[in-house]
Amino acid sequence: MSNLEDILKRIGEFGRYQIFLFLLLCLPSISNGCYMMAIVLLAYTPKHRCKIPGYDNDTWTVQGDYHASLINRTIPPSDDSFYDYDRCHVYKQTGTGNSSSYTMTQCSKWVYDHDTFDETVVTEGNLVCSEEMKPAHAQMVYYCGVLVGDLFFGMLSDSIGRRKTILICTVCLLISSVSTAFTPEFYSFTVLEFLVGASNHGLFILVCVMGIELTGPSKRMLAGVLMHLFFPVGLLYLTGTGFILRNWKTIQLVVAIPCVVHVCLYWIIPESPRWLISQGRYKEAETVLRKVALKNRKPYPEKIDLSQIDKVKPGRVWQLFTSKTLAWRTCIIFLNWFSVSQIFFGTTIHMSNLGGNFYLKFLLLAVVELPAIAITIGLLSKFGRRNVHAFFMMLSGGSNLLTIFTVLLGGKDFEPFTIALCCIGKVGSTGAFAVIYIFSSELFPTVVRTGGMGASSCVARIGGMSAPYIAKLGTLVGSHYGQALPLVIFGCISVTAGIFTLFLPETVNKRLPDTIDEGARFGTSKEDLDVYVQASDYSDDSEETKFPPPEEKTLL
Structure with missing residues (x-):
């Protein structure tokens, strides 16, 4: 047997033992769903207005029915509805009698609408008006942490192993996420959010890698998609937590504490046999493989020398740009990673700027992910990676673009249709996210597959970092145009990425x-390289599965 895939075919590609391990590895995916969207709740900006000077008992519900003397101290007598519109300024009267005048000044105290949350990071720190970009900065820093975590913990796992790195990630996540709930001000909150993002998504990437490395070649597509099925479960848990608790510190703790369970993975999950072989630890790799065979009730093939398994010398990411064909494809893949991350997170972040009940919208955007992933599994094998991914990207982008009509032309009466279009867009972005993991890993040549996926993940994080700022445009622009603008931007980029996918x-x-070289020739009409084989035969060494040499042309 020339490689590990051949051994996995004999001892079970996705047997009962691998299914058990896979389900355990999916637990951090639930936490990932909570943490990736938690800041939408923690840093939620409610409706607000300036607190009336000299009126200590002022609340959000007290509007327009003030004592005349209070009105005269805060707004011009000719405009007693000022507080229904201005959130950042008050009018102060200077002088008396005929010489009196009114000066607009920025207020320093606010009252908030507590219908959605009792307290958030925004209301606790008064992060509104001149400070209103700070929540977007915190979200950007979180996604920056995700990028750093993917790179750092990915390299660390290649050095010290998957299991040890999973334990380190879990401990870091627990410490940083619990500490976040006790931060006294915004800057320490932001620093800890960076650490939460790094450790949370670093852990998610590691369990994804472990799940795939313990699975045989014909079942990896199924395993890769199913791992994403647990992400919306985390969103549902987060929605229920927010609805019941209503306080950002309590929500943070309730999300963080269950992560203690992830520590147990270190003692239950075996080390990746693929990593052990790459490190020359053949006896340990054989022990793991024999255990898999025993638990799956399959005979372990004897007379196997793991040290003789074929190894492919790793390449470098920059080699993807040594060929025009590969460079073109790599740029398209990067564009899709950027766009799918941006629209996936951006739609959820921006939905708080749309009308309707916050929790209902959040719940709907979480629930639609479940059928989206189920549909993806059915479509992938039947219609292929390229067509399914392009369809989902254009579905997501097109739905966001259609909100132009419901927001600008329909107004408040068409809010349910706007939410429905956002949900359709979320279906598209969820399906596209599941497909792009598989599609890009198959397009990158083996020698640079890990590096290519790492670079793609970095580009995706840049898309995630841009999402809060685009969503914030809705608040800065205001009116119906502000509600539509972020969705239009997300939609245009997504549709463009989907169209370019068809060139892959x-x-x-x-x-x-x-x-x-094989990557540059893959799928071209010049070379007869599109050799169809069964998924379970990808690792067969027969001549019919190899890339054939260039066709020899003879003169007649």
Whole structure:
């Protein structure tokens, strides 16, 4: 047997033992769903207005029915509805009698609408008006932490192993997330959010890698998609937590404390046999593989020398740009990672700026992810990676663009249709997110697959970092135009990325490229490289599954 895939075919590609391990590895995916969207709740900006000077008992519900003397001290007598509109300024009277005048000044105290939350980071720190960009900065820093965590913990796992790195990530996540609930001010909150983002998503990437590395080649697509099915479960948990508790500190603690369970993975999950082999630890790798065979009730193939398994010399990411064909494809893949991350997170962040009940909208955007992933599993094998991904990207982008009509032309009466279009867009972005993981990993040649996926993840985080600022445009612009603008931007980029996807080659049921040269020739009409094989035969060494040499042309 020439590689690990051949051994996994014999001892079980996704047997009962791997299913058990896979379900355990999915637990951090639930936490990932909570943490990736938690800041939408923690840093929620409620409706607010300036607190009336000299009126200590002023609340959000007290509007327009003030004592005349209070009105005269805060707003011009000719405009007693001022507080229904201005959130950041008050009028102060200077002088008396005929020489009196009114000066607009920025207020320093506010009253908030507590219908959605009793307290958030925004209301506690008064992060409104001149400070209103700070929540977007915190969200950007969180996604920056995600980028750093993917890179740092990915490299660390290649060095010290998957299990140890999972334990380190879990401990870091617990410490930083629990500490976040006790931060006294905004800057310490932001620093801890960076650490939460790094450790949370670093842990998620590691369990995804472990789940795939313990699975046989014909079942990896299923395992890769199913891992994302637990993300919306975390969103549902977060929605219920927010609805019941209503306080950002309590919500943070209730999300953080269950992560203690992840510590147990270190003692239950075995080390990746693929990593052990790469480190020359063949005896330990054999022990793991024999345990898999025993638990799956499969015979372990004897007379196997793991030290003789074929190894592919790793390449470098920059080699993806040594060929025009590979460079073009890599840029398209990067554009799709950027767009799908931006629209996936941006739609959820921006939905708080739309009308309707906050929790109902959040719940709907979480629930629609479940059928989206189920649909993706059914479509992938039948219609291929390229067409399904392009469909989902254009569905997501097109739905966001259609909100122009419901927001600008329909107004408040069409809010349910706007929410419905956002939900359809979330279905598209969820499906696209699940497909892009599989599609891009199959397009990148084996020698640079890990590096290519790492670079793609970095580009995706840049898309995530841009999402809060685009969503914030809705608040800065104001009116119906502010509600529509972020969705239009998300939609245009998504549709563009989906169209470019159609220029990529299909990968389903095809022998995937190993080298840079094979990657450049993959799917081209010049070379007869589209050799169809069964998914379970990807690792077969027979000549019919190899990339054939260039066709020899003879003169007649």
